[in-house]
Amino acid sequence: MSETISADYLVIGAGAMGLAFVDTILSDTDKTVILVDRYARPGGHWTTAYPFVRLHQPSFAYGVNSRRLDRGTVDKVGWNKGLQELATRDEVTAYFEIVMRETFLPSGRVKYFPKHEYVAEGEFRSILTNKTYRYEIGDQSRIVDATYSKAVVPSMRPPPYDVAANVDLVTPNNLPGIKRAYANYTVVGAGKTAIDTALWMLANGIEPSSITWIMPRDSFFLTRESVQLGPEFAAQVGGAKKAEHEAILASSSVEECLKRQADEGLLPSFDSKVWPTMFHCASVSAIELNAARGIKNIIRKGRVIKITAGEVTLTKGSYQPVPDTLYIDCTANGLAKHPPVPVFQGRNIVLQPVRVCQQVFSAAFIAHAESTYNDEEEKNRLCNPIPMPDKPRDWFLTSLQTNLNWLEWAKHPKTMEWVSNSRLDFFGRLMPPVPEDPQGKAAYYAQFLGVAKAVSAKLKELLEKDPEKGANVSTELKGFPLESIS
Numbered sequence: 001m002s003e004t005i006s007a008d009y010l011v012i013g014a015g016a017m018g019l020a021f022v023d024t025i026l027s028d029t030d031k032t033v034i035l036v037d038r039y040a041r042p043g044g045h046w047t048t049a050y051p052f053v054r055l056h057q058p059s060f061a062y063g064v065n066s067r068r069l070d071r072g073t074v075d076k077v078g079w080n081k082g083l084q085e086l087a088t089r090d091e092v093t094a095y096f097e098i099v100m101r102e103t104f105l106p107s108g109r110v111k112y113f114p115k116h117e118y119v120a121e122g123e124f125r126s127i128l129t130n131k132t133y134r135y136e137i138g139d140q141s142r143i144v145d146a147t148y149s150k151a152v153v154p155s156m157r158p159p160p161y162d163v164a165a166n167v168d169l170v171t172p173n174n175l176p177g178i179k180r181a182y183a184n185y186t187v188v189g190a191g192k193t194a195i196d197t198a199l200w201m202l203a204n205g206i207e208p209s210s211i212t213w214i215m216p217r218d219s220f221f222l223t224r225e226s227v228q229l230g231p232e233f234a235a236q237v238g239g240a241k242k243a244e245h246e247a248i249l250a251s252s253s254v255e256e257c258l259k260r261q262a263d264e265g266l267l268p269s270f271d272s273k274v275w276p277t278m279f280h281c282a283s284v285s286a287i288e289l290n291a292a293r294g295i296k297n298i299i300r301k302g303r304v305i306k307i308t309a310g311e312v313t314l315t316k317g318s319y320q321p322v323p324d325t326l327y328i329d330c331t332a333n334g335l336a337k338h339p340p341v342p343v344f345q346g347r348n349i350v351l352q353p354v355r356v357c358q359q360v361f362s363a364a365f366i367a368h369a370e371s372t373y374n375d376e377e378e379k380n381r382l383c384n385p386i387p388m389p390d391k392p393r394d395w396f397l398t399s400l401q402t403n404l405n406w407l408e409w410a411k412h413p414k415t416m417e418w419v420s421n422s423r424l425d426f427f428g429r430l431m432p433p434v435p436e437d438p439q440g441k442a443a444y445y446a447q448f449l450g451v452a453k454a455v456s457a458k459l460k461e462l463l464e465k466d467p468e469k470g471a472n473v474s475t476e477l478k479g480f481p482l483e484s485i486s
Helices: 016-028 044-048 089-107 172-177 192-203 231-250 254-263 286-292 359-372 376-382 392-409 413-421 426-430 438-465
Strands: 003-005 009-012 033-036 110-113 116-120 123-126 132-135 142-145 168-170 184-188 211-214 219-223 278-284 297-299 304-307 312-314 317-319 325-329 348-350
Touching (some): 009 016, 016 033, 016 044, 016 359, 044 089, 172 325, 192 278, 231 254, 278 392, 376 392, 392 438
Parallel strands (some): 009 033, 009 142, 142 348, 168 325, 219 278
Antiparallel strands (some): 123 132, 312 317
16 A cells, blocks of 8 residues: 655656756745655766766866855866866765755755655655555646656666677776786777776776777767866866857858867867767866877777677677777766657656756756746746757757757846856856946846857858758757747
8 A cells, every 4th residue: 555645846866967956946945845766875877887987077067056066176186187176976976965964854845765666647666665655746746857868877787789608898887896907908889988988997007009999989079178167267268168159150061160179179089080970068188088099999890789709790890809808888878869858747847958968057947947937838938958969960959059048048037147146057157257237247248148149040050051861950949049049
């Protein structure tokens, strides 16, 4: 028999987005929350991530609004030397534990159910006892899906290809625990996890010549040097943003714009002779990129189909591996591209990015819209979802969508005040400070609006002139306030 339980919100998933949403609800309202999660502790995929993973954006704009994650320091050693700190897996999970223990639970307005699975229609059950609970749904009740993004790391599933029984293969989670040396170490995958894994091996003394890298797709990256906070980085950050805008405005096609930004060092890749076909918002430092480029044995023959002791079969060919190879599976897509759905759907709220690659800010922003506005149509106008980018073209599409959302926010003083006060406003915190005097403030925003509109109009033009096969720009921009740039 199930137990009936009530609250204003039932939030499914205590990952980073779920926690950011709940935190803003607690800060901005007097509402109550039931938080259900399948894991034993808060943090979502961070609780199952590999031990050497770190944030790839500075810690100053990650976590929840009400509590800082960063210590305001610059890394003095390692791959991120000279740049603002990147929290480790252990720091992130400890932070989320503190948020739960010192903010959520003491509020008396959050009931937390770890090791519970959501079933459907407000019902969830304990994984350990099978006890079921039924959420009492009233007129004002809301069910919040914080799992739509479906973050996946390699430890969550078997490799998506056949592996012979006599082949040694591990996930990055198990790499630090290996008990002997191998003649060769082969990284399978081309995303951030693969980069982290390659860099971990190099940092631990494995020679580049002993590493093989199966790279199904080459990627464009963001330069981490261009997303640093503080006066010591202001010139570099401002110069990068100016160069990005100039490249967009001067280009006549998406490909030309990519080339211009690559030439400016804004979108680097592993090999200038290989045109990338992937973009996932991963950032790298110059030190990291130079080290990774030292690995010369790159296999570019598509995705792996099968690995045996004597042959690796891929979608575009095969090769004979070095005997006594350890394979490290890094093929999980992390945050994959999912089709957008309306964020606000009656009593249901589906958390999705509303700013490109800024999940926690987006979840907090959705909570702001939910707590500030009553009309569902208005809330959805403010919260047009932005799918994760997958291909280089998507960087321009998602940048345009981000600008269009911001232009809609700019029409709402309450929202602009919330954004300007948000610790998680990554992009805003990189901008020059807003003048305090009314005249200076008005001039600042007028200039910013002018640039945003001009760049957005050009991005739309480039996307319409150079559509990707199967893409429909009108469909991709449906619901966004295009009148803002017309």
